[in-house]
Amino acid sequence: MNQEDRMELVKYRIAKSKETYKEVAILVENKLYNTAVNRLYYACYYAVIALLISKEISATTHAGVRSMFGLHFVKSGIVEKNLGKFFSDIFDMRQTGDYEDFIEFTQEDVLDLLEPAEKLIMTIEFLVRTN
DSSP: OOHHHHHHHHHHHHHHHHHHHHHHHHHHHTTOHHHHHHHHHHHHHHHHHHHHHHTTOOOSSHHHHHHHHIIIIITTTSSOHHHHHHHHHHHHHHHHHHHSTTOOOOHHHHHHHHHHHHHHHHHHHHHHHOO
16 A cells, blocks of 8 residues: 555544544434444544554554554553553443443443543544644
């Protein structure tokens, strides 16, 4: 993939991240909290993928994305540690909500995730734009 194609893909992933984040309000309004957690995770995931792509770092699994993000951006101090922890935590929440039985997130759970998710997405958008 050449640099121009890579940057188009990065822009696409950031746009997809923001669009997915907007879906959460509709899900909360309809009391679909587990799905809201899922979409918040994916909003963050798309942003993290954009960042990895911008630096030509590949990962083939969700766990790999989490690992590469931590290794290249959190441990190095490019991204705040609390945002790295948030991404790891929301990954675990999404896994739990999607694959375990009798897990029901609440409105409060989702509302507590909105600000850090938005901060992570905005931080990554800034990083890829200033790249």
